[in-house]
Amino acid sequence: MRTLLPFFLLAGSLHAADWPQFRGPTADGVTPDSHLPLTWSEKENLVWRTELPGPGSSSPIISGDKVFLTSYSGYGIDVKDPGDMAKLKRHAICLDKKTGKILWNHEITTDLPNKPYTGTYITTHGYASSSPVTDGNAVFFFMANAGVYAYTVNGKAIWNVSVGEMAHDWGVGSSPILYGELLIVNAAHESNQLLALDRKNGKTVWSATGFPASWNTPTVVKVDGHDELVVNSSGKLRAFDPLTGKELWNCDSIKAAELCPSIVAHDGVIFVIGHPGGQSQAVKDGKVLWQAQKGSNVGSPVFKDGHLYFINDSRGVATCLDAQTGAVVYEQPLASRQKRDRWYSTPLLAGERIYCVGRQTGTYVIAAKPQFELLATNVISDDDSISNASPAVSDGQIFLRSNKYAYCFGKK
Numbered sequence: 001m002r003t004l005l006p007f008f009l010l011a012g013s014l015h016a017a018d019w020p021q022f023r024g025p026t027a028d029g030v031t032p033d034s035h036l037p038l039t040w041s042e043k044e045n046l047v048w049r050t051e052l053p054g055p056g057s058s059s060p061i062i063s064g065d066k067v068f069l070t071s072y073s074g075y076g077i078d079v080k081d082p083g084d085m086a087k088l089k090r091h092a093i094c095l096d097k098k099t100g101k102i103l104w105n106h107e108i109t110t111d112l113p114n115k116p117y118t119g120t121y122i123t124t125h126g127y128a129s130s131s132p133v134t135d136g137n138a139v140f141f142f143m144a145n146a147g148v149y150a151y152t153v154n155g156k157a158i159w160n161v162s163v164g165e166m167a168h169d170w171g172v173g174s175s176p177i178l179y180g181e182l183l184i185v186n187a188a189h190e191s192n193q194l195l196a197l198d199r200k201n202g203k204t205v206w207s208a209t210g211f212p213a214s215w216n217t218p219t220v221v222k223v224d225g226h227d228e229l230v231v232n233s234s235g236k237l238r239a240f241d242p243l244t245g246k247e248l249w250n251c252d253s254i255k256a257a258e259l260c261p262s263i264v265a266h267d268g269v270i271f272v273i274g275h276p277g278g279q280s281q282a283v284k285d286g287k288v289l290w291q292a293q294k295g296s297n298v299g300s301p302v303f304k305d306g307h308l309y310f311i312n313d314s315r316g317v318a319t320c321l322d323a324q325t326g327a328v329v330y331e332q333p334l335a336s337r338q339k340r341d342r343w344y345s346t347p348l349l350a351g352e353r354i355y356c357v358g359r360q361t362g363t364y365v366i367a368a369k370p371q372f373e374l375l376a377t378n379v380i381s382d383d384d385s386i387s388n389a390s391p392a393v394s395d396g397q398i399f400l401r402s403n404k405y406a407y408c409f410g411k412k
Contacts, residue, residue: 034351048100055403164191206245249286
């Protein structure tokens with residue numbers, strides 16, 4: 001670990017318009033901003049578009065006048081000619097929110113071996129899939145076995161630390177979160193650990209082990225006046241005291257080769273989805289309330305008015321479940337049969353709309369109600385690269401990224 005300069009965190013540095021982490025300020029893919037554009041293209045409602053230094057699946061986050069995300073370059077760009085793995089670089093990037101100009105770009109390398117580029121999975125998951133997190137003063141990037149890196153929002157290096165040396169064939173997908181003075185990192189594939197780091201210096205405060213097939217981002221759930229840190233792994237859902245790492249409870253959960261969806265909670269009930277074939281369950285206080293044979297293997301769900309909404313990643317089917325019983329309310333394919341797609345992004349709930357980003361067929365906007373209604377389909381015709389990232393929101397604008405570009409749509 002290297003500590004490069006003294007750093008003191010200040011309170012009250014985030015703003016109401018910020019989108020400081022994966023899935024937004026409430027970590028559930030919900031925004032109170034109901035003034036987002038319904039339609040856009042490369043010509044309509046485009047505020048700016050910025051070419052990125054390489055592909056990536058990380059979602060953008062926003063603090064003040066800055067946008068942060070990650071990319072990778074130097075290796076694994078071309079499926080037919082991946083190149084020399086020793087040249088792989090990961091990029092921690094900051095863009096100007098108003099113009100899209102790249103303000104700073106830190107290149108991060110490691111001497112540790114990564115898994116070879118295979119074309120099938122690495123083009124999907126990439127080497128830069130974890131979204132950063134910020135408190136408005138510092139921004140934290142999880143770069144798999146290359147480590148965790150902390151910078152000021154102006155780009156000055158603060159510290160970096162290793163959280164494990166292992167690498168996985170499918171890369172890493174979990175994003176870090178902040179809790180008080182702690183930075184929580186799911187390093188299941190680097191060291192089989194859930195880690196709480198002191199965000200001032202990167203030192204480990206507590207750790208827990210035992211997270212097979214866990215790609216999901218840890219989520220803090222408020223239950224009866226206290227907080228629980230919930231993480232899913234194959235066959236087991238686990239809850240911890242986020243301050244101490246003490247395990248509070250665990251219960252049987254979905255068994256799968258990979259568990260990417262993060263949980264969503266409402267009134268102390270935790271909703272879990274996963275598995276390629278589709279599974280879901282509701283859990284409260286470590287007890288399973290219901291289970292259903294519907295789900296998604298990658299994107300997480302959103303909750304609204306007693307219903308769960310998600311997109312099945314392999315079938316491209318928009319699904320609505322009754323959150324009290326797990327019963328199917330509707331299932332509806334989004335793309336046409338002539339344009340089959342996969343869905344890795346997590347939906348965004350904004351007022352009465354749900355925004356769903358396909359990998360190759362654009363962004364579909366559906367009504368946030370238990371009757372399916374497609375409101376718009378937004379395609380950027382001159383960008384044929386893959387989009388795996390979830391949307392971010394700030395000041396009535398929506399921020400997206402593909403493997404080629406970062407975008408801002410809305411009113412200028």
